[in-house]
Amino acid sequence: MSQQKISTIELVNKGLAKRYRAEKRFRLIGLGAIVLSLTFLAILFATITFNGYTAFQQTWLELTIFFDPQMLDAKNLRQADYDGLVKKSLRDNFPEVSGRSQKKDLYTLVSSGAAYKLQDMVVADTGIIGTTRQVWVPASDDVDMLIKGNIDRSQPESDRQLKDIQLAWIDQLVKEGRLAKRFNLAFFTAGDSREPELAGIFGATIGSAYMLLITLLLSFPVGVATAVYLEEFAKRNRWTDLVEVNINNLAAVPSIVFGLLGLAVFLNFFGLPRSSPLVGGLVMTLMTLPTIIIASRIALQSVPPSIREAALGIGASKMQTVIHHVLPLALPGMLTGTIIGMGRALGESAPLLMIGMVAFIVDIPGSLTDSATALPVQIYLWADCPEQAFMERTSAAIMVLLAFLVLMNGTAVLLRNRFERRW
Amino acid sequence: MSSSLLLIVLLGLSAVAFHLGRRRAIALGRASGSSRSLHSRPVYYGTLTALWCGLPALFIFALWQALESNIMVRLTISTLPEQIRSLPAAGLGLVINDIKNLAAGSSFGGIPDPVIEAAADYYRHLQELGGLLKGGTLTVLSLVAMVFGLSRLTPKLRARNQVEALVKVLLIICSTMAILTTIGIVLSVLFEALRFFQKVPLTDFLFGLEWSPQTAIRTDQVGSSGAFGAVPVFAGTLMISALAMLVAVPIGLMSAIYLAEYAGKKVRAVAKPLIEILAGVPTVVYGFFAALVVAPFIRDLGAHLGISVSSESALAAGLIMGIMIIPFIMSISDDVINAVPQTLRDGSYALGATKNETVRRVLLPAALPGIVGGVLLAVSRAIGETMIVVMAAGLSAKLTANPLQAVTTVTVQIVTLLVGDQEFDSPKTLAAFALGLLLFLITLLLNVTALYIVRKYREQYE
The missing domain is CATH 1.10.3720.10 (MetI-like)
Structure with missing residues (x-):
């Protein structure tokens, strides 16, 4: 009987290894909780930054615009057909484009904000009527997404926002140096808009x-x-x-x-x-x-x-x-x-x-x-x-x-x- | 005279009154020997005069501002021909809106009705007249009050006591704001909710198993009556909150234990503020994150494993809400664990317990009431959280226990029912207020219980 009796200290020592393991485990779980929270924080910020930093730049397109005096009535500058100027310039740049649907595809490369930009230019200085200028105007959001690499060219045409022919035009524009990314000032100075490229905060x-x-x-x-x-x-x-x-x-x-x-x-x-x-x-x-x-x-x-x-x-x-x-x-x-x-x-x-x-x-x-x-x-x-x-x-x-x-x-x-x- | 200009004039006059009152007090003091013969310091005489000059005028200004448009609208209506006046309230409201818009100079195309035009002219005339009248009356009033205030100044006047008494009244008025806010919340939600319960019986609302508030436009459409059983909505809320708690409580509690008992000073100084950043991130950001990153990720993961997951699954919303609540649980747990007296720890260590045993057997039982209180507060927050679920959870009220399906919550329903154009007496919009009432009552219950537990616990060791 007395031989089998274990002293208290032995009892404690026997369980010690197990208790220390539990201690270590507990400590690791605690550390894991902290690390997990910090990981969430890091993922959150990284995702937002990764998704968002490109928005501070916007793709612009250079157009050769002839401010046609026939289309710009000096008395009614606000109502003139600035859209027509933009379209004409695009047509001149791509003379091979024909047919309604192709033209329509071409026109969508430029943001609808381009017409307003021309209007502002003309209203500010009527002297430019009759001259030909190189004007940088915002490109449409799809072009912007492509330039920023957010549109996958390898996808089938029907799943893509841009058609093959539009891609070809864009590539040509890039080659001619007529497409460039610039600081997106509109994002900081404009109000809301239905067009992403014109929307601001x-x-x-x-x-x-x-x-x-x-x-x-x-x-x-x-x-x-x-x-x-x-x-x-x-x-x-x-x-x-x-x-x-x-x-x-x-x-x-x-x-x-x-x-x-x-x-x-x-x-x-x-x-x-x-x-x-x-x-x-x-x-x-x-x-x-x-x-x-x-x-x-x-x-x-x-x-x-x-x-x-x-x-x-x-x-x-x-x-x-x-x-x-x-x-x-x-x-x-x-x-x-x-x-x-x-x-x-x-x-x-x-x-x-x-x-x-x-x-x-x-x-x-x-x-x-x-x-x-x-x-x-x-x-x-x-x-x-x-x-x-x-x-x-x-x-x-x-x-x-x-x-x-x-x-x-x-x-x-x-x-x-x-x-x-x-x- | 525009209201803001008038306000500036009134404030300017008060400033002048302050200056004059102070100068007069100094002069009075000089006349009767030294400035010590005045009861109060000259500043108080100045302040008193400024208050005389400004307070009554500002009070009337506020009153005028509140009543002005109502009276003008009534007067304008009385000039309208009988057939317009006898229109129902909603139609009349539209006409009034037209008149106001026209009077403000914003025409929306088309040639306005000559009657409306005349009314708009009259309205504009009233506005001008009212502006002049208001400006004149208030300026004269404040000038008169200033002169009266100045004439009252004598060396014996107990200016300081009067000013202080008034300031104290202002302080008391400010302190009742909290109570007024609560009363405002209760009344505004309660009245609309009562109107709702006149149309839909309370028992149907509380125990109904179907929720489809879309009342039809035509009476013969299917489901034209709408169903207002709140059970599925609350079930969804509870499920998302429970998921959030499953994430937040273990992580938050273990983080707090680690920070309080294991971490060194340096780790604590870095990790705690970093985790607390999570609490400062606006909920709309979490909502965006849940809807555009987490929900698609879970859906794709499910598709990979061959499980069908809804793209607006409760899981995504609950998970993100849990992350949002981690710092909340952590802070409260950290507080209560730190509040446990050191002697309890020392006693446990002296008996040979390891840290982990001390935490589990001594600290947690001692801190439990505080932690429970904190968790209750967190639950109340999860139930009332809006943006995450509006952006990431669904709209259809399904009674399901599967977190991979889309569920809806109370806050989502309130937002969808009230955003956009609304008529104010349809059961659809009133239902939002009934939900709001229930939400308020539930969170109130949770908060009061939690605050009671936390307070009681704090007293235990003080």
Whole structure:
């Protein structure tokens, strides 16, 4: 009996190898989880960048345009047939093209924006009428996709956006040096368009900017005021408890519910204009308020009581203590929270779908009540478009949006590091 | 005078009032000996005068702005001939819109009806008149108030107390915004939902197994009544949320454990912010990623293996939503694991437990309430998440347990029912509000429970 008895330490040692193996396994699983998350992050960014970076360039086509005085009536320059000029130039370049359908195929190589470019040129300087110029105009999105290598030439003709004959023309143009990739300025300066090569994010960016302006102007003062009241003045009672529970709960209400609120209250009850940045800003204000309030309260709590006591001790009133001493010390923290809230508002799109900011809007919004769309909604709209060129532009728009967010959050981090004080 | 100009004028007048009030206070102080004979510092006299000048005018400005267009529309309607006035509300609304557009100078081709044109002229006339009247009244009012405020200034005036009392009232008003927002949400969703339940019985909505909200245009079309059973919609929501949780909870929790217990300071300083970037990525980006990269990938993979996978499978949406939620679970778990007192760890190590045993037998049980609270918050977020499912999940409400098929969710249905042109009394649009009400109630329940658990847990170790 006594021989069989194993001492405790032996028992422990026996199991040790197994336990250490379990320990190692557990550690590896933990590391694996981290690596997995980081891989997701890397794949996400890599895919977006890989899909999107080409959209910052656009293929342009050089045309020899004769500004035919017979086609350009000096009195009615806006109504002239600029399309005809473009078509004629294409026909001259490829004299062998004949037949309706072939001509039609030829014309689709050039973007419909080419006519507008000619119009702008003529309107700006009527002296060019009667001369022949070399003009660079945007090529159509299919040509652009081919040049960027997104159209597979080896596919059968029926599965391809471009026909064999169009490929031959494009190859000829490339050989003549009449096709070139240039920086895609239109992407940054134009509004939305049905043509991918003419579509830009400027309109959406301005819409987002207006919206954030409203959000900032309303949510920062109200959020800070609420935080100051709750932290510095309110006595703890049922009412303040109710307010607190409300704020914490609002922070977790789905954003789409705020959209429903905006639709029912701002649009249907107050009759504010649909699709406007004003309403978008109001909805975003309500949505970001909890974030700002919670951040501001934490900032106020971190100001040591000795500051308040010193101010009160030399005869400042409660209000003077808060405004002159506590607020300035808490401000960096409040600003950090506000920037983070603004970042969230910039990336949010669900409530905007509810209040009609998903319309197709070509014009750049000029005021707070104009119809507008926002950057993330533009991404949503483009993601739905079937053209391959729009997929590229969607990714590029995402890159711009992410750049804005990185900028904002970077500022917040910088602000926190620069001004954060440990008492 | 345009509203924004008027607003600038009013603010400018207030600034002038501040300056005048302050100067007058200084003069008063000098007249009665030293500035110490004043009750408050001159700034407060200035502020008080500015408030006198600005507040009443701004209040009336806001009121005017809110009521103006309504009154003008009523006046315009009263000039219209009887046959237009007796139109139903919707038709009248269209006419009013025409009039407004015409008055704003945007004609949309064609020659407008002379009656409408006359009404537009009248409307424009009213607008001009109203603008002048508003500008004149408010400017005069604020000037009068400024003079009155200045005349009230005496050395004994308790300016500081008055200003402070007013600021405090403002603070209180601001703090009620949160409650007003909640009330607004509840009322706006509730009213429309009640109207919906008058048309579709509550039991049909809650327990109906079929969802096809497309009401037909003609009454004799098939399925013209529409079916509003919310069960398949909620089943889809739950399935996608469950998939998301299957991804997010293990990865998030293990990441948090590794970061809190194993990782060195340097790894932690790099890995934590990097993973938190995932939380800052806009959901529309995830939606794009899910719809254009992940869903086709899963479909092709399925085709490779000989399984038929829908191109809008619940799996793709759930997977991506899970990735979105990882940092959320990680942050909360990290917080609660760090909040467990060091003494518990030390005690466990002293008994000879390995790290892994300490984590599993001591830390996790101690942190469990907090983690559960965090997971509940994450579930609420998954249920309310919109963009990912709108872009990657389907529209057809199928009652299925197969994650490879397309399902629909509450948020997808709300968006599809409400985006685009809509009449506001069809059961179709009202159904969106009923879904919204249910969504709000469910997330409210989850949030309140979670917040309660987390708070209670925090108090345990304090």
